[in-house]
Every structure is written in structure tokens, then in C-alpha cells.
Amino acid sequence: MKYSSQMVAKNYFIFALILLAGEMLFGLILGTQYIAGDFLFPEIPFNVARMVHTNLLIVLILFGFMGATYYLVPEESERELWSPLLANIMFWVFAAAGVATILGYLLVPYATLAELTYNNLLPTMGREFLEQPTITKIGIVVVALAFVLNIGMTILKGRKTVITIVLLTGLAGLAVFFLFAFYVPDNLVLDKFFWWYVVHLWVEGVWELILGAILSFVLIKVTGVDREHIDKWLYLIIAMTLISGIVGTGHHYFYIGTPDYWLWIGSIASAVEPLPFFLMIMYAFTMAKKRRIDHDNKMALTWAKGTAVMAFLGAGVLGFLHTLAPVNFFTHGTQLTAAHGHLSFFGAYIMILFTIISYAMPILRGRPHGNCAKAQAVERKAFWMMVIGMLGVTSALVIAGTMQVFLQRLPDVDALSFMATQAEIVPVYMVRLAFGVMSVAGLFLYFYSFFVKEEA
Amino acid sequence: MSERITKSMARNIYFGGSLFAILVFAGLTVDTVQKVPKLSNADKITESVARGKNLWEVNNCVGCHTIMGEGAYYAPELANVFDRRGLKDEVAFKAYLNGWMAAQPLGEPGRRKMPQFHLSEAQVNDLADFLIWTSRIDDNEWPPNIEG
Numbered sequence: 338m339k340y341s342s343q344m345v346a347k348n349y350f351i352f353a354l355i356l357l358a359g360e361m362l363f364g365l366i367l368g369t370q371y372i373a374g375d376f377l378f379p380e381i382p383f384n385v386a387r388m389v390h391t392n393l394l395i396v397l398i399l400f401g402f403m404g405a406t407y408y409l410v411p412e413e414s415e416r417e418l419w420s421p422l423l424a425n426i427m428f429w430v431f432a433a434a435g436v437a438t439i440l441g442y443l444l445v446p447y448a449t450l451a452e453l454t455y456n457n458l459l460p461t462m463g464r465e466f467l468e469q470p471t472i473t474k475i476g477i478v479v480v481a482l483a484f485v486l487n488i489g490m491t492i493l494k495g496r497k498t499v500i501t502i503v504l505l506t507g508l509a510g511l512a513v514f515f516l517f518a519f520y521v522p523d524n525l526v527l528d529k530f531f532w533w534y535v536v537h538l539w540v541e542g543v544w545e546l547i548l549g550a551i552l553s554f555v556l557i558k559v560t561g562v563d564r565e566h567i568d569k570w571l572y573l574i575i576a577m578t579l580i581s582g583i584v585g586t587g588h589h590y591f592y593i594g595t596p597d598y599w600l601w602i603g604s605i606a607s608a609v610e611p612l613p614f615f616l617m618i619m620y621a622f623t624m625a626k627k628r629r630i631d632h633d634n635k636m637a638l639t640w641a642k643g644t645a646v647m648a649f650l651g652a653g654v655l656g657f658l659h660t661l662a663p664v665n666f667f668t669h670g671t672q673l674t675a676a677h678g679h680l681s682f683f684g685a686y687i688m689i690l691f692t693i694i695s696y697a698m699p700i701l702r703g704r705p706h707g708n709c710a711k712a713q714a715v716e717r718k719a720f721w722m723m724v725i726g727m728l729g730v731t732s733a734l735v736i737a738g739t740m741q742v743f744l745q746r747l748p749d750v751d752a753l754s755f756m757a758t759q760a761e762i763v764p765v766y767m768v769r770l771a772f773g774v775m776s777v778a779g780l781f782l783y784f785y786s787f788f789v790k791e792e793a
Numbered sequence: 794m795s796e797r798i799t800k801s802m803a804r805n806i807y808f809g810g811s812l813f814a815i816l817v818f819a820g821l822t823v824d825t826v827q828k829v830p831k832l833s834n835a836d837k838i839t840e841s842v843a844r845g846k847n848l849w850e851v852n853n854c855v856g857c858h859t860i861m862g863e864g865a866y867y868a869p870e871l872a873n874v875f876d877r878r879g880l881k882d883e884v885a886f887k888a889y890l891n892g893w894m895a896a897q898p899l900g901e902p903g904r905r906k907m908p909q910f911h912l913s914e915a916q917v918n919d920l921a922d923f924l925i926w927t928s929r930i931d932d933n934e935w936p937p938n939i940e941g
Contacts, residue, residue, distance in 0.1 A: 374905030384856025451851040463850025523843040526833040572803035583814040592935035593861045596828045670862030752940045755869040
């Protein structure tokens, strides 16, 4: 660690991992409720468990992004953070707000939570992923502004690199697009149209800039490849991301009451969306091949390569599978959507966090050469358990979605009802749950690797 | 490939390409916002429909159901529930929905459970008006059949 203020990243990383454990455990609850519909009812109804699952995911990724940023920006800018104190205060503010919100979901009915938080003054609750009470949303804006200010000042006062500029662009975009979460018109179509400004332009837009910047930082550190080379790849990847991803928002505008020209525009633009992920694979593997140093932290590079491959499979391949309008007509809102969502979030955003945490945590804990070989061997097992587990979960969901299409959507006569179709899929949901258990076991093995010591 | 592209070329593709994409998307957004009122029959959004949408939100209906294909995939699609369960008769649909909401949660063991939301009859009617309005949105003929 070159700058003492990088240490603020540690709390962010640890908290992100704790939230990830909660997120995945709630995933198991949901997976069980798909098989036994009355599991934990009425204590934790499905909608509550799902809200906890998805909101923990978003919040943990934000914590991870912030930790990654606090770690890499001082090193890139060659100066201490503008205000480590502000970073530490914001950690506790964000953590407290996050925990309070999750407890609110779990302890009172959602309508009561809406009343308690005066949702009627500025109604923003009850939309997918943006279920947070309005007061929490305002808190998120405050934390994001303080964060962007802190990072912006550090970057502007220090050495400017392509990585930090791309990262700052991504973070600023993240903050700006979140503001659409406050726009809730009475017209459901307009509501949905601008809801995607937050959701799509985050995950298939500005978040990919953040992902690209973090990946590039780790690749420089563990391969020693020339920065010129890295910069060029990074520019190309994010160029393809934004060119395809911004207009690609149109693949959500097929069947929600928006004009029919989106059927063409959305299909064509989003068909290009796998390209930046494919470039990312070439990028990671080319840099690994051209490496000029052999870093002792082998796992960081493994996670980096894994991120590129899994993000391509989840966001690229599973996304393309149902992005063309004539296909999406039959797959829209089936388990295929869930399959794509799960593998792209895991492959792109959870794995990039593992990448930076795997690289940075050992250094923050006073081990500049990475964890000992024995700990890395455990971590490698955890890597494969999680990767195979999530591939299993999403493969099962692809089968489930395909069954929905053939049983419920395609038949003109005698189509099964939604509930009858779901009953047919139960065996597949059992397979999904088993792979989910494997992923969670992998996560706990990963945690264990933090405590493995070399024999004396 | 990467040998022939220089860093400054890559940077120009990034800035130029992104700017182009943003302009195209902004233009299409303006056009869409102008066309949505007609496609969605915005003139039919009564106060009851608006109240119904708010009820839809504060009870987190989207946490289990989809509406025009978006939401959770645990419970049936509701953008066309008026066509499916109301037989396109508004009075009959309201009666049906009031009965259905009052009966939750159903006792059948192992079945997916819908919570009891304790809504008044007026509230259920607002919710019904919202779902009736939603069913008439021009959404390019989605879903493929009545089962949603």
C-alpha cells in the first residue's frame, strides 16, 4: 500500500462481502419458495425476500465500487485522498441507512413502511429495485455526492490517468442517472420508460465504465503491462459499451406501450451489446499473455480473467439470446430474464468485486505479495464452486424459461396457465436450488480462505 | 487488430461514438414522450386510476407479479388480468377482484401465497381501474396469448 488513505477501502470491502452473504442466503429462501410456496409465509413473503435480495445486491455493489475507488484512486493519482474523514463518515452513514432500510422491509408490511416514511409527500416506492423509502433514496444521493466530490477532488488535484477519468465519468453517471428514481408519473408507460434510465443505463452503461476501470487497474498491477496498451483497450471497450448500450436501452421498449420503432432500434443496437464483453475477454487474456511480471497473487489474475468470461456469458450470450424483438415477444418476463439477470450481475459485477478485493485485501492486511499459497489454493476452490454454482443456477433458469415459452406462451389453444406452468417446472427449480446451495458454500469457503495461514 | 488502432484513435471513437449515441437516444426520447399519451390513452387516466397505481406501488405488487412483462416472475402477469378474469366487463371484474383480494391468503398447503393487504372496497376498485386502464395500453400486441 503506497498511500495510507487507501486503508478506508477496507471497511467498504468487508461490508460488501457481509452484504453479499445476506444477499445469497435470501436467494436460497427465494429458491425454496419457488418449490414450497408457503415456506416462511407469512413471516417473510416472497416479495419481501426478493426486495431484500435485490436491494442488498445493489447496495453491496455500490459499497464495492466505493471501496475499489478509494483503493485505486490514490495510487493512480499519486496522492492521498482529498478527505479520508469524509470517506469514513459516509461509510457509516451509508451502512446505517442500508441496514435500517433492510430491517424496515423485514419488520413491517411494505405499505406501513411507506406510511412511516411519508411516501405520500414524494411517492417513489414500490418500483422494482427502487423500493427504498424516499428518505433512503435522498440519503443515497447525499452519499453519492459526497463520494463523487471526494474522488473528484483527489483526481483533479493529482495525476490524471485514463483509468481515473473513465472511473470518474462512470461514477458521475451513476449519480446523475439515479435522479430518475425520483420521477414517478401517473402514466405507467412513462414511469417504465424513465425507470429504465436508472436501471439499464446503470448496469449496461455507466457501471460498465466502472467495471472497465477497475479491471484495467488490476491488470496493470498483476501483469505489469505497459499503460499505453491498457488505455487503448479500455477506450475501445467503453466506446463499444456506450455506443451499443445507450441506444440498446431500446430492447426494454418493445412491449411496454412505447412506439413500435423501438422494435427495430432496440433489436439492432442491443445485438451489438455482446461485443464490448467479447473485447473484454480478449483484453484480459491478451494482457495475461503479454505479462511482464509474475505476481505472487495468482488469484487476482484468475478472478480478472473469470470476470471477463463470465460477464460475456451472462451479459453477452444470455442477453443476446432474448434481445431480438421477435424472440423477446415470447420470452419477455419469463425465467430467461431471471437467468440473464443472475449471470450478468454475478459475472460482471460480483466477480469484478472479487477481483479487486482479492488483489487489494491482502495488501491492506499487510501482505504485499498476496495471500500465502495455501490460502490461494482454498480461494481457487471457492472460485470454481461459485462459478460452477452460478452456471448451474442460470442453466436451470434457462430451461425453466424455455419451458414457460413452450407450455404457456407458444400454444394458441390449450396453453397452460401461469400457475399450472410453474407446477411443471418445480423439478427444475430443485436443481436450481441445489446449485444455489453450492454457490453459497463457495462463498463461505472464500471467507474461510481469509483465515488460512501457512504452516509454520 | 489492436496494433493498427492507436490510443488517440480509440479515444476519438469513445468520445465521438458516445456523443452520437447520446444524441440519437435523446432525440428518440423526445419523440417517445410525445407519442406515449396516445398509445397509453393518457386522457383516460382518472384520479381513480392514479390512486390505483399508487396502491399498486405501496403494496409492492411488482415484488411477485409482472405488469407488461416487468417485475418479479413469481405470480401471474397482470397487465391483461382484466381480459383474462374480467371477461372485459368492468363491473364483473371489480366484483371478482374484491372477492379475490378478500380471500387471500388461500389456505391450500404448498401453494404460493399472496398476503392479505387489508384494502377497502374503494381501494380495490381503484386498483381495478388502474388494471383496466393498463390492459388497454397499445403494447405491440403483447402478451402472445391470454395466459400472459
